[in-house]
Amino acid sequence: MKRVIGVDAGSTLTKLVYKEDGRMHYKKFLTNDHLFIRQLLKLDPVDSVVVTGGRADLWRDMKNVPLHEFDAVTLGTRELLKQEGNSLDEFILVNIGTGTSFFRVKKDEYERVLGSGIGGGMFMGLGRRLTGVTDFEDLAGLAEEGTRKNSDLLVGDIYREEEVGIAPHLTASNFGKPPSSAESPGDQLRSLTNMMAETMILLSMSIAPQTSKPFLVFVGNGVEGNAALQEDLGSFREWLEYTPLFPDKGGYAGALGAYIQGLNSQNGH
Numbered sequence: 001m002k003r004v005i006g007v008d009a010g011s012t013l014t015k016l017v018y019k020e021d022g023r024m025h026y027k028k029f030l031t032n033d034h035l036f037i038r039q040l041l042k043l044d045p046v047d048s049v050v051v052t053g054g055r056a057d058l059w060r061d062m063k064n065v066p067l068h069e070f071d072a073v074t075l076g077t078r079e080l081l082k083q084e085g086n087s088l089d090e091f092i093l094v095n096i097g098t099g100t101s102f103f104r105v106k107k108d109e110y111e112r113v114l115g116s117g118i119g120g121g122m123f124m125g126l127g128r129r130l131t132g133v134t135d136f137e138d139l140a141g142l143a144e145e146g147t148r149k150n151s152d153l154l155v156g157d158i159y160r161e162e163e164v165g166i167a168p169h170l171t172a173s174n175f176g177k178p179p180s181s182a183e184s185p186g187d188q189l190r191s192l193t194n195m196m197a198e199t200m201i202l203l204s205m206s207i208a209p210q211t212s213k214p215f216l217v218f219v220g221n222g223v224e225g226n227a228a229l230q231e232d233l234g235s236f237r238e239w240l241e242y243t244p245l246f247p248d249k250g251g252y253a254g255a256l257g258a259y260i261q262g263l264n265s266q267n268g269h
Helices: 031-041 069-083 120-131 136-145 185-207 227-233 250-266
Strands: 004-009 013-020 023-030 048-052 091-096 100-105 110-116 171-173 215-219 243-245
Touching (some): 004 031, 013 031, 023 031, 023 250, 069 100, 120 136, 171 185
Parallel strands (some): 004 048, 091 215
Antiparallel strands (some): 100 110
């Protein structure tokens, strides 16, 4: 029986979405293991393989259907939101992979407006340099346990709130405090996730509609499984009006979009 397989080949991870034995499968592997992935899938010549992502070239020696990664991630995100009962006509999509892309999404169209090098690659690279830890899950766990008050210089460290009217826990300077024995690796990582979140929220709000409270939808492997980053991305709602959403399986948005495109092509849409 012909299968449809969505493949999102990123610079670090390759994500797969397909249906087998009556249920959906979501899997990810290191992109360098692309030959092993093919063996694992036991691909049949009649299978429809739709490939997207920055390393889609690794799959060009086999029969596949290419799909632009921007089309894939927006299509997949719409489906993830729909599955959770959030069929939004308009939202800002923030795809946090190795880097981060910012999209303005409307009912029948989208526009990629901005891109930033602040993303999962920065969290891994700078996190490794700060702590010596190399595993993403370990870094994310340390960040969740940390507190940035031992690394960041906060507004409250400089002013009393009544003097400036700015909340004392907001950042005056990222990593602005001198190193001390009180500062742990987790504290440094929490300062890092907060710095990333501050930048992402400001960039997102700069392209959001100014007449309403926008929905900011965060997907990608850089945010999935990183509870500290998710918490920090939602921590500015007291000063900036927005609603953050983190769809389940958001790291598979691109692969899911590729899978849906394959189904649509199979059904003649």
